[in-house]
Amino acid sequence: MISILMPVYNGIEFIEESINSIKQQTYNNWELIIGINGHLENSDVFKTAKKYECENIKVYDMIHVKGKSNALNKMLDFCKYNWVSILDVDDLWLPHKLEYQIPYIKNYDIIGTNCKYFGESNKIPRIPLGDFSNFNFLLSNPVINSSCLIKKELCYWDSKYDSVEDYKLWLTLWSKKKLFFNIPEILTLHRIHNNSYFNTNCKQETLVKKLKDIFKDYKPNIYK
Numbered sequence: 001m002i003s004i005l006m007p008v009y010n011g012i013e014f015i016e017e018s019i020n021s022i023k024q025q026t027y028n029n030w031e032l033i034i035g036i037n038g039h040l041e042n043s044d045v046f047k048t049a050k051k052y053e054c055e056n057i058k059v060y061d062m063i064h065v066k067g068k069s070n071a072l073n074k075m076l077d078f079c080k081y082n083w084v085s086i087l088d089v090d091d092l093w094l095p096h097k098l099e100y101q102i103p104y105i106k107n108y109d110i111i112g113t114n115c116k117y118f119g120e121s122n123k124i125p126r127i128p129l130g131d132f133s134n135f136n137f138l139l140s141n142p143v144i145n146s147s148c149l150i151k152k153e154l155c156y157w158d159s160k161y162d163s164v165e166d167y168k169l170w171l172t173l174w175s176k177k178k179l180f181f182n183i184p185e186i187l188t189l190h191r192i193h194n195n196s197y198f199n200t201n202c203k204q205e206t207l208v209k210k211l212k213d214i215f216k217d218y219k220p221n222i223y224k
Helices: 012-023 044-050 068-078 097-106 165-175 197-201 204-218
Strands: 002-008 030-037 057-062 083-086 110-119 149-151 180-192
Touching: 002 012, 002 068, 012 030, 012 044, 030 044, 030 068, 044 057, 057 068, 068 165, 097 110, 097 149, 097 180, 165 180, 165 204
Parallel strands: 002 030, 002 083, 030 057, 110 180
Antiparallel strands: 083 149, 110 149
16 A cells, blocks of 8 residues: 655645546555645635545645744655655646555655646756666756655654755765665656746755755865
């Protein structure tokens, strides 16, 4: 069984598409945890998400939780299962995404997939495919966040690095010699739009500073 985490701050207008892409999975042993954070109690965002609640979809109004990392960490408390996937509310999965990942859980700790952008871009990002445990993670972020399947016991997002919290996690696990694999098939669609959390909450200078802080943890002399 897979616990899927969907933190929601912005992007509620895309929730029906994203949930439908989960419901269309050929592998159906999953639960979906939707966490609404950064809004007042019983907000319109929460009410919209609540409409989709059913036996295997649960919606939580996390009114006292601020930031994506803290939201994700709190959502782990609601997970029943030992493997976790993340789907940002504005992204989509293709139908075989989970099915193609499951065979790799015996040999790997983190399993991603290839990806294609849609919306304001239709590019395919360049990420390492297959086993990339020996890839130099300091060169670039090699895991598409909405594609990941990861052992729950390895999950912890540092709120200091919100907006690049996923990259921080991958670097931490890489430094601990965990095993990574990216499925070559394009199974995740990442939406590019001006109203995304990243674009509206992460100014370029803030992003650069956070990345420098991350790199200092793993290569102390890279910046002086």
